[in-house]
Amino acid sequence: MNIKSLLLGSAAALVAVSGARAADAVVVAEPEPMEYVRVCDVYGAGYYYIPGTETCLRVGGYLRYDIGVGKGGYGGLIDVADKMGDGLNDTYYKRARAALQLDARSETELGTLRAYMHINFDWNAGVTADNLTSTxxxxxxxxxxxxxxxxxxxxxxxxxxxxxxYTGNVIQDDLISYAGGAGADYGTHQIAYTYVGSNGFSAAVAVEEGAYDNAIDSYVPHVVAGAAFTQGWGGVSGVVGYDSNYEEWAGKVRLDVNVNEQLSLFVMGGYGTDDNVTRNFYKGWGGNWAVWGGGTYRFNEKASFNAQVSYAENKDVAVVANVAYQLVPGLTITPEVAWNSWHTENKVKIDDGFGGFLRFQRSF
Incomplete structure (x- = not known):
């Protein structure tokens, strides 16, 4: 009887304690729903929605390593001072570049709103004012x-x-400058409008500031206008620019032809005035006229051969060729060779020579 009473009492105590604990149980809050990054396929591959917005962002860029040797083309560092004082030497030109690209887009009632940036961080080899090598x-x-x-x-x-x-698919495509003056510095502040039709036709007009010594010297901007027509067979395009500093005009016309899936060719001619100055922000070549031509032959999905020949009225000549080879997806190695001959504005030969260039580029 005592054992039975003890068991019944213990059971009652356990029920009471359990009820008390149930009344005091901690309630765990439901986790907030997580917003995963969503793919945005409106503008092509690589875009995703910034969480909490309707803005699509693409992060990209590349790492690049360049090596230049010789006298022609971009070439190496020529006739630099020997640091032991024993005369002059030639050596490599090298550059390591990290490029960052951000592209943000969204749709509005006024069309696509886009913000784009491309920033380069370079470690360069060069020459000081004392003709000594430096980095x-x-x-x-x-x-x-x-x-x-x-x-x-x-x-x-x-x-x-x-x-x-621009011009062809070679790295050293501007040995005879097609824009931006003799130094091919064609970066500029710009206000522009571009019309793109549904049939391959496009047209654009822009006011620009110019660059470096070709920057405007008053409130009057440089002015550019052009049009292009592109189809499956290739395309034709033309552009004209007015340099407000020197009141000079320049224009170019280009024809592209896709011969087949492997071969594509182009030819471009330029003409500009030189009444007040020999070269300006738009006429970067020597003399009144210049021509550029070349093409690309694709051996397969990984390798292509690119070549370009340029000639200006002042007898400047540039010949460039390379093979671009994709070693693995995202990594391209491009060995290139160039020969050029350069002259004064009066067609007097200054020098000529060969140069080699090697580029490693990992794009993402």
Missing amino acids: GTNVGINHAYIELGGFRVGKTDSLFATMTG
Whole structure:
């Protein structure tokens, strides 16, 4: 009887304690729903929605390592002072570059709103004022602009270079400059409008500041206008620019032909005035006229051969060829060779020579 009473009492105590603990139980809050990053396929591959917004962002860029040797083309560092004082030497030109690209886009009632930036961080080999070799770091803004619909404001390449698609697929494509003066510095502040039709036709107009010594010296901007027509067989494009500093004009016309899936060719001609100055922000070549031509032959998905020949009225000549080879996806190795001969504005030969260039580029 005592054992039975003890068991019943213990059971009652356990029930009471359990009820008390149930009444005091901690309630765990439901976790907040997590917002995962969503793919944005409206503008192509690589974009995703910034969490909590309807803005699509693409992060990209590349790491690049360049090596130049010889006298022609970009070449090496020629006739630098020997640091032991024993005369002059030739050595490599080298550059390591880290490039960051951000592209943000969203749709508005006025069209696509876009902000784009491309920043370069370089470690360069160079020559000091005393003709001694040296290295150093510099940061450059290739592009930093805003677009809404067809309007663009910011820093980018001159429309005189972009409307006709620069030149060929070689690295040293501007040994005879097609824009930006003799130094091919065609980056500029720009206000532009571009119309893009549904049939392959496009047209654009821009006011620009110029660059370095070719920057405007008053409130009157440089002016550029151009048009292009692109189809499956290739395309034709043209552009004209007015340098407000020197009141000089320059224009270019280009023809592209896709011969087949492997071979594509182009030819471009330029003409400009030189009444007040021999070269300006748009006429970067020597003499009144210049021509550029070349092409690309794709051996397969990994390898292609690129070549370009350029000639200006002052007898400047440049010949460049390379093989671009994709070793693995994202990594391309490009050995290139160039020969050029350069002259004064009066067609007097200064020098000529060969140069080699090697580029490693990991793009992402």
